[in-house]
Amino acid sequence: MEVILIGFMGSGKSTISKLLGEKLNLEVRDLDQVIVDYENSSIHDIFLTKGEPYFRQLEFEMLQQQADFNGVLATGGGTIINGNCASHVQASDVPVVLLDMSDNAIEDRLGKRAGRPLASSKTTDELIELKHERDGRYHECADFVVKTDYKNPKQVVDEIIEYLK
Template sequence: MDAIIIGFMGSGKTTVTQLLAEKLNVKFMDLDSLIVDQIGQSISDFFKDNSEEKFRKVETEVLKQSASLNGILATGGGTPIYNVNVIKEMDLPVFLLDAKDETIKNRLSKDIGRPLVNKLGFNGIIELKHERDAIYNELSDYIIFTDDKTPLEVANQILKILRR
């Protein structure tokens, strides 16, 4: 694997990782999609019959399996929180995509398909982001602020770092 992209929901992980993989001519990997392939159902359907603990076990296994693949990996927002040691052991550059609270709220307000937003509301989501920030920062080698940048600008910024 070439790099791992982490960050809170709405930070742009999936879009930026797709662009970056395209520019590097490597495989784009989205951990949530890899998990769906592994469990054979959507994550929301999985949660209907299973606990978060069971999901996190599957997530950890799929994350470990992905370490041997070539490409750029976008994690889920919670992945780093439950897999600090796994990510550290991967010994890859970790890029944190970060954004201000207002930016996250604006982006998530346009995306109604997020069960956690519906459950916690915007204030709860921002509180969760603040709880996760310390671990995101601990794991990241590079922090890229995405507020006033297009996904392409963010991908190009990461590309410059990777090519150093």
């Protein structure tokens, strides 16, 4: 891999990964989509039918399978809360970029929670609390942090490219 994007749900990992891949002429993979394709089921349905522990184990296995992928990998918002995933990401030589957003941005970006299993049943305050719980792990795993508030995707991509140089 050339770069791994991490961050809370709604931080822009999917959008930024696509733009970054275009700018760097690299293939892009979204770990959640890899899981969906493998299971032939939505993330939401996997959570409902098989539970979060099953999903987190599968997420780790799919992350390991990406080791030889030469491109941009966007992870799920909870990928690095799994200790195995966090250790795997930290042990790699691949730059890990955290897309970080403020509490105010959470309400703006996650107002429509459809399709997000953990967000659909939480209030905005609970989502902010969840992000705060995860912040330490995000920062621990990150080699570089981009504050995404008040930036358009192009500005975020440009900042990442400058870092990668």
